[in-house]
Amino acid sequence: MQNTFTNKNLSYGIVEVQDPFWSPYMQLIRNTVIPYQWEALNDRIPDAEPSYAIHNFLVSAGLKQGEFEGMVFQDSDVTKWLEAVGHSLRNYPDPHLEKIADKAIELIAKAQHSNGYINTYYTIKRPGKQWTNLQEAHELYCAGHLIEAAVAYYEGTGKRQLLDVACKLADHIDDVFGIEEGKIRGYDGHQEIELALVKLYKLTNETRYLMLAKFFIDERGTIPNYLLEESKRRGGNSVWHDQPAPFMTSNQLDYHQAHKPVREQEVAVGHAVRAVYMYTAMADLANLTGDRELREACCRLWENIVNKQMYITGGIGSSPHGEAFTFDYDLPNDTVYSETCASIGLIFFANRMLEMERSSGYADILERALYNNVISSMSQDGMHYFYVNPLEVWPEASEKNPGRRHVKAARQKWFGCSCCPPNVSRLLSSLNDYIYTVYPEENKIYTHLFIGSEAEHKLAAGIVQLKQESRLPWEGYTRFEFTLVPEVDFSLFLRIPSWCSGDPVLKINGVAVGFDIQGGYAVVVRQWAKGDILEWEMNIEAKLVESHPKIRANAGKVAIVRGPLVYCLEETDNCSVISSISINRKSNLEVSVDSTLPGNPIVVKAFGRKDQQLSWREDIPYRAVAQRNDSQSVLVNAVPYYLWGNRGVGEMSVWVRAFDCE
């Protein structure tokens, strides 16, 4: 079927990651995380919170007696896992894993109703009550994850079973929802279906799916407000409590980004994951339909997030209350939320913005979230996870101050609400899709991420095979070798990262050459020859950074960054009261390899001071300042943020007090 809504003028190529930094992560995902998470979904992890996700499908399919257990959106943990498996199998065939996944898919298919409906919570616990509580019940959210899994699994294996389930489900949703008389004119409390339907459309070319995504986006926040009306219709009843609760009020709408039509939204509000999943779909629709208002809304919301509501680690959603955005410049480090899933959603949004506009700023943010908030969430053994990614940890406060209890000082084995671990899996197992974008008709290849890989890109001019070697994040050196080139010109665009000090050096076959810059990318147009070597040398420097004075939490503080990495101070390398350390703003930063840490990372030392505790008695909480500052000089030791918390429990801080003398 032909359609007019397409941005098929771009592709991501066929890319295999071969990178000293990232390949171990992807192996960890394949060899440890995916198997581990399968065990978790089957409740076979000792001492971890049970998932019940497979249990629910078994009960729903009539293969087991029992009740629905776990969160109302538990189904999505299975489908997010399957999506990760799909990506992984696309990159690394694995018959054993595929067999397990096929069985899971068979189970899901058995749990599908004849009309296409599928959701274990409603099937088991609330039969007949489908679609009556869109605000809370995550039915469309779960459907979205099933669709994303189906697309990935089809792309990974060519197998249609889950895709058929997904299309049947999407068709059913299309029958139930819409502006037509007799259909539900509503939308999910937790966005996800929208971006999933776009993916399904892209795979199947079925315009109905795209139009359905557009319907959900267009309806959101219109008056009369569907969610408010629905709340009244069900008498306030909640899936969380089996009893009437107060009706939803209009000031609860921004949690769901349903407080006004999406095109009118000015700033990011509400639940951060819902927000960025929606913005991703909005950008998709803007890209596919040319909707200018949507595009402008996306740009506005993007700017608001990355300029005013994002931690330096790429974390977003600063409040544990509703896992939500609060307001501009409100980025507390200690009571932080910064959910892993939210940063992953930000990466999706960045990816779609890059499709919208070839501007390196989007890739800068994508890289920042990836190298910091996202990978910090997983332990180096792949079996422990953070849901909340703090920039400051005081373990005793995490334990004893209820306002900081959500900030865990150690990664957990699994969570009752375990959305984050499978989200990391599906992102990292598809990391190869984030390195390049290719415009075949324009014969242009954009390099966004410097990750060692072998790539094949189809251009109008012909096939390009390209081998990238990268020393990131430790050195700013990347080398490209063209192993197959067409016989006409094509362009390679190389991102100039925002962290790069000075101009990068471009060498072709060993000879430095100049370059133009477009949208933050170096442009190299050339008739390439097989065996051509392009070297791209970005100057990577450890730096102290400061933050906008309106970010009160960071006043007078600096953070250490180096290339894409944010660094942090850990108790084990410094002292037990991290806040007693301050860094000289003019300090040289010394870098060295620390071979005691996983992956032999580069660590940074700065010159600083440590406030003395010796002169303080236990019974004096406050005293007149000493005339002589009795702090002692210390070397301040910083490690990459993504590695924190891999050496026992202790204090940690990204932002550190700074001092200077005039």
Add this chain to the structure above:
Amino acid sequence: MQNTFTNKNLSYGIVEVQDPFWSPYMQLIRNTVIPYQWEALNDRIPDAEPSYAIHNFLVSAGLKQGEFEGMVFQDSDVTKWLEAVGHSLRNYPDPHLEKIADKAIELIAKAQHSNGYINTYYTIKRPGKQWTNLQEAHELYCAGHLIEAAVAYYEGTGKRQLLDVACKLADHIDDVFGIEEGKIRGYDGHQEIELALVKLYKLTNETRYLMLAKFFIDERGTIPNYLLEESKRRGGNSVWHDQPAPFMTSNQLDYHQAHKPVREQEVAVGHAVRAVYMYTAMADLANLTGDRELREACCRLWENIVNKQMYITGGIGSSPHGEAFTFDYDLPNDTVYSETCASIGLIFFANRMLEMERSSGYADILERALYNNVISSMSQDGMHYFYVNPLEVWPEASEKNPGRRHVKAARQKWFGCSCCPPNVSRLLSSLNDYIYTVYPEENKIYTHLFIGSEAEHKLAAGIVQLKQESRLPWEGYTRFEFTLVPEVDFSLFLRIPSWCSGDPVLKINGVAVGFDIQGGYAVVVRQWAKGDILEWEMNIEAKLVESHPKIRANAGKVAIVRGPLVYCLEETDNCSVISSISINRKSNLEVSVDSTLPGNPIVVKAFGRKDQQLSWREDIPYRAVAQRNDSQSVLVNAVPYYLWGNRGVGEMSVWVRAFDCE
């Protein structure tokens, strides 16, 4: 009736405050606050949350149709008001006010059951369910406040009606509670009855009341735990929700200080007001019965609070979650709680510790809480109140960050839970009781607070009349004139405040004399003559103070104090991002009178810097630190903390970043 349990070897004298700083407060209480709060109790304040407190008594007395409304402990707002009225009438007779109060007392008497029971919530809403939910329902708490009111009203007017109600109620409680077979072996979820029964005992000499207080203290936290058992007995039912809730668990006991017997408690935990009310009663009992274990527990808990869990303003209970203590050195300024009532309870505790041990440290804390946390809670017009007393305010965060929503940027007219305003009234209307303690048999008069006043103290040696004039908190000058003295020696003890720089100067009839020091008090033993003038010159200096390095929230920061007053920076005197200001640790502090502020206070100016915002673009949240610090020199303007928020809504901070150069 004679009894052996007495510390009647001390008294507080008959004291009338006549002080340029405090008299206006006491007038405000009499002329504005007490009448205003009466209007509030009668739901006659426009645009304020209704109280329903009088309404409930009317319904309970059968004088009005209606339901119980408001908080379960609403009765106590009436009796705390009556207590304040009692104190006020003792000091300043007022027939009109007395008539209103007599009518309220008549109403309360009508609401009393024939067996002595009185509580409007149970009478109206849960008849027959009395004493079944001690954990939550505040019955004994309300009884305690009624008793305190009765004692104060009797002392203020000599009228017995409320005292008779109170004794009948106390007798009923004594019939219902105790270790004897058939009695309830429980204690209130919110301590208060204990200290009230001690007061009733002191007035009536009825030992049963003292023993009943001791019973409540002794039972608390014993095994089997009464509160846990009770929770099971009532099927978890809660007064907050009319339905079964989960049973209370043992880790909820510390909220009620019922996690272990009180004598074994090491650190202050749980709801701060409950804690200090209980510690007050414990100290009372230790003083009256000579219970050494209780005494040691009081000392331990006192030290823990004031050395490790108290803000510099005398605020305690740092967490909004349960209005509670968290743990040592956890004193965040932004998410602070620091409830007004908790500081008032700390003043009660300090007062009883002073009875236990004549040591100036207790009075130092009493003074700190009084001059800062307590009076800051009330606006200068007496009609607006803080419940939470923050050390840092960002109004937009109070509005938009749910974790800081409890921190109000402006005082409120009244609260649904309005425990604090009447607590301020009853404290300030009895302020005259906190200035002196007198040991008649020893012929010793201790001066704890330097507040202008006329006092009459009965010593074994004879009657002493003493006129104090004080220039505090602005100058450390106090002058005592003896207007009546006995013909034998007696001792005057003068507190040497911890804020005093260097040794104070003592002059008698204009001649400087030396003095001994005992427990932080200067001792002047002398055969005084009528007309003797004693001058006590304490050096008061504005100082920068720093806090213990383990208080992470204050790392690298200083506060400005002067005498008993803590200072703060307000937006209106400085700039809109208060955190962009830092103070030179070596700055001279300049003081001046600001006649634009209420009461012409002394304000403090420090030399500091302000980080530049000009060089920051809206789209740059983080950037490499500038090689040159582009901050500008500024004069930092600090006002007394108790005055903050009287000039519109804006940012405020007590702790300010400091810098120094070596």
